[in-house]
Amino acid sequence: MTDLIDILISASFWAAVIRIASPLILATMGELICERAGILNLGIEGIMVVGAFTGWLAVYQGMPLWGGVAVAMAAGMLFGLLHATLTIPFGLSQHVVGLGVTLLATSTSSFAYRLALPEVTSPPKIVPFQPLDVPVFSDIPFLGEVLFTQTAFTWFAFTVAVLVSLVLFRTPLGLAIRAAGENPSAVEAQGLSVTGLRMGAVIVGSGLMAMGGAFLTLSAFSSFFFEMVNGRGWICVALVVFGAWMPGKAALGAILFAAFDALQIRLQQTPLGADLPYQVFLMAPYVLSILALILMSRRAEVPAALMTAYNKGER
């Protein structure tokens, strides 16, 4: 028990929480925008792989780090365009298209990787984002270590969460996007294009997902591995539900999940770790998240038109 308290009050634990949460927050915001507009984007896992790969490759080829982030975003938007075209004007099943995009994006990445680097024995490394050492602030005890040892990309991720929240709830554009996911006919009656709004949301959302993937190769680590996204995309789909389609709550959910993960890593190293099988610890973040989901989602309001295709003029 004292082990647990020691962990929870240590600054390095909370610094790790924020590190682990950053890619999840970016991708969760991307998924949230799509779903708010009425489109479930299951291409997220593959789009994150594309982002991780293209962002890393761009930097490896000599682009600056932020250039890599931009490349990742553009590549993600391209796959977003594919997803959007198939699900919105063509109105195909969002589940099938989403999984298809994930498969296509993942395999395209490995194919492109092999084309770009046909003969390597160990994946090449880049110089990733370094922790920002903000003078004065980083000397604040506790908070300094938690907040001011993070990379610029982490700050960017949290800024994106705030921006998404502002745009969705404080601008006419956000209102229109949310309406497209609640009652598309009403949007049409206002003279706005449901197709345009939904496509824009999916494309921008996919760009954010790809940046979430790029975080893994440009900030959390320094080289690209095929399976390194490792299910994080699926976690983000769950986090959107967990956050009841609200950006703030979803970001909190990402932090909570990251906290469970950082905790289990540390608990494995306490005496408890020698007694319990390691699988129990690995499972813990997911089990705890499911429990939290049950408690949190009771009053969730699902976007009413989520997963319903909109055909203009159809009753």
Next chain:
Amino acid sequence: MKEHEFRPTRRGLIFGAGVATLVVAMPTAPLWAAEPIKMAGIYTVPVEQQWVSRIHLAAEAAKAAGAVDYVYTENVANTDYARVMREYCEQGMQLIVGEIFGAEQEAREVCSEYPNVAFLLGSSFPPDEAANPNLAVFDNYVQDASYLSGIIAGAMTKSGNIGMVGGFPIPEVNRLMNAFMAGVRETRPDAKFQVSFIGSWFDPPKAKETAFAMIEAGVDLLYAERFGVSDAAKEKGILAIGNVIDSQADYPDTVVASALWHFEPTLNAAIEAINGGAFKAADYGVYSFMKNGGCSLAPLGTFEGKVPAEVMAKIAEKEAAIKDGSFTVAIDDGEPKSS
């Protein structure tokens, strides 16, 4: 008609003698001077992965030497493994190398469908002479080198607190970790170990986070079973020990030594057996032992001179003992636990 009558000419005689000499000389020529063996590699991960990269490297070397004609398929899902095996068998491959840890039963069925193809596969189970006379198994039994790397680790740690981050606790991982721990205890009997598994072979960010957590908990030397661990060590400026591949080039200031696996003896034994027509069910694991040249301790490189001389003397002594058979590193496949 007389002109066309067969009459031995001088040129004909010389040519005939030449051919006869070649035929007579054949059996004494190098083993793979004749036709290269048609060989296929089937891997469930990309060839960059540490473990598979050693197999790939050995195969490429054999190809360059003209012993085999090597093609490979990487990133094959376990559920798809049998299909790829069949495809290569249908193409007339003579030797198939790969890993069936996640597809044991199905893969062994394919082996019995193609009795004329030789299979050399990484497997957790022993060979089965009766069911699959054409299947030999191997694994990276590099415990000898891991043990030696442990001796260095024990000498280099100051706090005596060592962290180990692994993927899954399967025999091949456990065996090396246990041998490493035994080596550490040679030079640091009171060493404490922190052991964690991340439940994934490919999640360097997670391996790195786990390593960070260990460093926070006071670990001052890391055993880098996964990619990502050495990065955490480098960032925090503590030492690390590499595994299977030599990673010192990427981390010149932090990776002290690495236990290397050499697949060449395993592959060459299989090639010899095939050329001699004697390939049969066997456990090729022994070809990874140090006395067979299957593993070694990587050169100290940037750490030359930084490891105490008496420790290096001890390693040389143990290495000699392992090679002449007077000392055997215990093979312990049990899951290592934190102490």
